[in-house]
Amino acid sequence: MTDVAQAFVPGHVTGFFTSDPDPDPTKAGSRGCGIALSDGVVVTVRPADAVSIELNGEPIAMGAVERVLDTLEAPAAVSATTDLPLGSGFGVSGAMAFGTALATNAAFDRRLSRNELVTIAHGAEVQAGTGLGDVVAQAHGGVTIRLEPGGPQDNVLDRIPARRRIEYHVIDELATDDVLDGETTALTMAGKKALSEVVQEPTLDRFMRASRTFARESDLLTARVRDVVLDVSEAGGSATMAMLGETVVALGTGLTDAGYDPGVCQIHPAGATLEPDPSM
């Protein structure tokens, strides 16, 4: 067992998705497409007498993180910091789950492979009901196309090869579990259609267009998000809704050009990374 270990996990905004349930949480998940962000979550894991979890200095209950620690049989103090808001479609819970898995593996010398750690964190998120595809995409990085659902043993991934400035504007929270627990047939049909659009032409512009159509057809688009997306469009830009938050994401300077004061970051080119151990 070494001492403390730290991981960085990119935020992730989903443009569209399907819901693909399965009795096995490592096979369940979603297809879809989303963007890993250079704004993310830093997760620090320290061996401790009892499990504790905090986010930006405040204690927080997070089912997915607890399950990861339980699976790895690791009593640890997990402390995470991020500038991204919770519950707004940035995949903060997925980031905490996978960051905890990566850093715990190092701090407790658990000798698992990266795919095994993704499987553990993905299954924990699915069981906790807080996400279906964030962990997989946050481990993969870039603009991930999830062609088949589930953890690394089952999924099929590709990427839109792109680098770009990304802006975001948060209006309010949305509860992920309310949507995922509800009727998802129409949502999944809209998600499949969007996926086939992006597979035909894997570009950012096509992704944004397919995501806007999905937001309407899935009935997830809120009036306030729609108004901001239209503002960006009228200013000549391209924006869509981050699933699942009342959050607008735009390419380039789309939100700035429309008069908003957005968060600004980049497409993060890599998946989550363990921070180098300065002693090695």
Place this chain on the structure above:
Amino acid sequence: MTDVAQAFVPGHVTGFFTSDPDPDPTKAGSRGCGIALSDGVVVTVRPADAVSIELNGEPIAMGAVERVLDTLEAPAAVSATTDLPLGSGFGVSGAMAFGTALATNAAFDRRLSRNELVTIAHGAEVQAGTGLGDVVAQAHGGVTIRLEPGGPQDNVLDRIPARRRIEYHVIDELATDDVLDGETTALTMAGKKALSEVVQEPTLDRFMRASRTFARESDLLTARVRDVVLDVSEAGGSATMAMLGETVVALGTGLTDAGYDPGVCQIHPAGATLEPDPSM
């Protein structure tokens, strides 16, 4: 068609590998394990009247790059820069092939997915006889375990989750095609054994040990490499041979501690990346 585009591709040192031929070059390749390096190759692609390829300012013939441009129907001037030596086991030809694919896709607006670009560059490398697994690992990043051979449609990849300082010491070149064209049964048997060692315990230490055994059993270990590896071992470190070069790679400060003046870099956590377009 935009203007110029640029990609960074990490260098890649292979510790052990198998040779898995197939009539289809996108299915052929190798299993094995290697380390992506923060020292890599920057590839710039500009639309041009005729194809030209240069490395560090000098014209160079590179079959894999020519095939990539041919497949993408892209007459381009490709110029690459790197501090890594050619023919010494750093995957420079694979880096140039995949960097050309990534940057050409952007510069010529070819709208292909990342997996499609990996497939094209991997197939080109196999057909040119300059590599079997570098492109796939350079696209994936980190310490890639190649569990099944071939391009993204066929292969299965995992990673050893690790960050570490890496040192390297180049003695001389080795010709990759001489080895790959020869009898590879014993090599592949040794590669499979090493792979199963690393799958049992995916750690850097186990990887280095399995790689040293592979170098001996495959008969690829040269006397000069063996002497340097022993020097590092006697100084308390861990080193192995980079396949295929007369090059020694060590973890941490292994070569420095043994009195050498090595190249120094880090495990590169990400696969190859397109550089951001500053105009966007």
